[in-house]
Amino acid sequence: MYSAEISRANPTSFVFLLDQSASMQDSIGGGEGQRKCDVVADALNRLLSELTIKCAKEEGVRDYFYVSVIGYGGSNVGPALAGSLGGRYLVPLSEIAASPARLETRAKKIPDGAGGLVEQEIKFPVWVDPVASGGTPMSGALTRAQSVISGWLTEHPGCFPPVVLNLTDGESNDGDPTGPAEALRQLASADGPTLVFNLHVSSDNSQPISFPDSDAGLPNQYARLLFNMSSTLPDHMRAYAQQQQIAVSGETRGFVFNADMTSIVQFLDIGTRASDLR
């Protein structure tokens, strides 16, 4: 399981579920810091940019991956890519590369070669804008992901299993998401079941709990619910997490609770790690 090569003839898909509820306006880690919706949108844009760069070859960007971003907030559950890709559920990476909603210029600090840092302007493509409004229809989003992935698996029965990454700060208010998450995890390719990973973004200053292997130390019922909705990490992701100095075991789940900015980036990096691009 989880050993299929990922190639243009046998691509896989990433489905990002993006919580766009009103509480995403609150600051990450409490206080007066950046809004959670801004931090999550930035991290997702950066991840899409890195994926694109990684798959760029001389003849263009190779479609190793198809990407879906589904936003959920208030009464809305639907595709959340901005610009000309708006309204689409699954987009090949070459089209993601060709059609960011806009290219922003941002300042990045890089070493100046003399022990200091100097600001350099870099291009920052944006596909996802921050949105924060209404309640948290997480069950609806998981159910929508099911229909996207069912269609994908019909067309790609031998693919590396799709990965669903749910980025949220709140409790589902359209019913218990356990059932829809379980149904998602039962959708399988010949190479194994769909992977479902969950990230909880924190409004307070608590220490993140990253990639736990049991629910014993989790602080509340809600954390345990998200833990139990999450898949165990396949071998290559576990090995990669270990390289990032994260303690792992055979039971480690793709789950982060009370995530801060660093652990959001780490969650996306580990959860989209591919071992065998061809």
Add this chain to the structure above:
Amino acid sequence: MSAQTTTFCVRTFWVPKRGSSRQEYEDATWVGPDGNGNGEIQHQSLTAAVADGASESLLAGRWARRLVEVFGKAGSATRTRTGFIAAYQEAVSSWDQEVLEYTMEREERGASIQWYEEPGLAKGAYATILAVKFSDGREGRPPNWKAVGLGDSCLFQVRDESLYASFPMDDAASFSYQPPLLASRGTDVETLRRHIRTKANDWERGDSFYLVTDALAAWFLKINEIEGRPWEPLRDMDTHDAKLDFAGWVDEQRDLGQMHNDDTTLIRIDMY
């Protein structure tokens, strides 16, 4: 033996990974005296090199081709670590020009560099290298070969129906997705010295050498470890005994799950 002229009988085979076109092949080979050595070559010495461009970098095929050319032509590259480093630095010194030419080619055909290519071009390309120089037995010395390598491209020497020498890898289990690589933008000398491997050995008439990139190297060692004779199908390749051509044979091994789907390259050198 020193009175006779050595004949090196050379054949090169390659096939891109399944799903890729021939233009997307990113291994490279070089066989002396001019880089395109093929068939029967009568000479006092012969240099050969093979390189494997890393797929997750831009212009990896160009970098692999640049490396084999520099290592093939540099007389001292295969002798010492210092010679290796000098050859590598020569390849690095011409990389900016290579990228500039590529950028201009792209502009000329109205396909200028895109935002998602800029970081990859700035970061550079990566590849393994293996180079070997065979010398005959003149001046009272026995026939010998000297090889240098960095990464998991391999040389196998077969004598009397057994594996006589294996370089630099000798264990099928030690292949990984992250071998040491040579970077086109430079690597510090200490890191380089830590990863460079060298080996010298003798050879005799009747020996066969196989220079291969990692997918075939891992296959070769795996078959050898289970007491198979991996050189047999490679020795027969391009002869009346061959059941399939190289591409067909590699395809069959991939289908059987015996060989990783990767660009696959073989330089076979038989000594007469």
